[in-house]
Amino acid sequence: MTSGPTFVYVTYIATTPERLWQALTDGAFTSQYWFGTRIESDWRVGSRVTFWRDGALSDSGEVLEYTPPRRLSYTWHVEFHEEFRREKPSRVTFELEPAVDAVKLTIVHDQFEPGSKVFAAINGGWPKVLASLKSFLETGRGLAVAGCEAAKPAQDEAIARAQRGAASARARG
Amino acid sequence: MDAVFKALADSSRRKLLDRLHARNGQTLGELCERLDMTRQAVSKHLAVLEGANLVVAVRRGREKLHYLNPVPIHEIAERWIDKYEHTRLQALSDLKKKLENRND
Numbered sequence: 001m002t003s004g005p006t007f008v009y010v011t012y013i014a015t016t017p018e019r020l021w022q023a024l025t026d027g028a029f030t031s032q033y034w035f036g037t038r039i040e041s042d043w044r045v046g047s048r049v050t051f052w053r054d055g056a057l058s059d060s061g062e063v064l065e066y067t068p069p070r071r072l073s074y075t076w077h078v079e080f081h082e083e084f085r086r087e088k089p090s091r092v093t094f095e096l097e098p099a100v101d102a103v104k105l106t107i108v109h110d111q112f113e114p115g116s117k118v119f120a121a122i123n124g125g126w127p128k129v130l131a132s133l134k135s136f137l138e139t140g141r142g143l144a145v146a147g148c149e150a151a152k153p154a155q156d157e158a159i160a161r162a163q164r165g166a167a168s169a170r171a172r173g
Numbered sequence: 174m175d176a177v178f179k180a181l182a183d184s185s186r187r188k189l190l191d192r193l194h195a196r197n198g199q200t201l202g203e204l205c206e207r208l209d210m211t212r213q214a215v216s217k218h219l220a221v222l223e224g225a226n227l228v229v230a231v232r233r234g235r236e237k238l239h240y241l242n243p244v245p246i247h248e249i250a251e252r253w254i255d256k257y258e259h260t261r262l263q264a265l266s267d268l269k270k271k272l273e274n275r276n277d
Contacts, residue, residue, distance in 0.1 A: 006197065006198055006240070007197075007240075008197075008198075008229045008231055008240035008242065009229075009242055009243075009244050010226055010229045010242050010244060011226075011244045012226070106229070108231075124243075127243050127244050127246075127247035128247070130244055130247075131244070131247055131248055131251050134248075143251065
């Protein structure tokens with residue numbers, strides 16, 4: 001049992017495991033549904049993964065597992081704000097399973113530090129990305145709410161939420 | 174989407190979702206604590222919630238942990254809430270929270 005909080009998200013997407021895999025690992029695809037984020041890696045285990053937004057590094061990590069089109073895992077270190085940069089990386093794992101006329105996608109995000117600010121900040125971010133990913137694969141278009149123009153407000157919101165979380169944790173003592 | 178609305182149309186099941194929202198990743202035993210429901214009833218409600226993809230069960234060793242999966246609820250919201258309404262709705266919701274529960 002790992003310590004700290006864990007997200008588990010599941011969605012069904014009407015596509016093939018291969019297309020979904022490409023959507024998760026190819027920067028030309030991620031930039032179309034993931035807050036304009038371009039993912040880059042050579043996808044060898046141990047290699048670096050980088051996330052770019054508006055030409056700036058937003059997050060980084062290390063490839064832990066790359067088994068197409070079934071299982072993808074990497075560590076995740078938020079770089080876009082100083083408060084998050086201090087934290088140790090967490091871990092994201094994607095599992096793809098064929099279902100009837102669709103692919104079941106499970107995302108597990110765990111290994112956060114106790115009292116993690118990143119955890120507080122991204123709480124609620126994944127459902128937006130997943131809804132946009134689903135729309136992108138099923139209709140060819142990502143959702144505006146997770147589009148490029150939403151990236152800056154999303155980052156600001158994440159920072160604000162982390163600060164609110166820290167304030168209320170202090171208030172509770 | 175029918176399955177999601179059906180699953181949400183029951184106060185006991187909403188209560189289980191509330192408990193997972195308060196603390197994610199609980200076993201059946203933990204979810205049964207301090208509830209006026211039999212273990213069988215909780216188990217049945219969880220099966221309905223899992224069927225609607227609102228709860229995901231993950232095996233960790235001998236334990237089965239239950240997680241709230243907000244993705245279907247988000248999809249419902251996406252369907253009817255316009256992208257420009259998000260900030261206004263958030264402001265309204267914050268105001269309501271502040272007025273109704275000053276200690277929050």
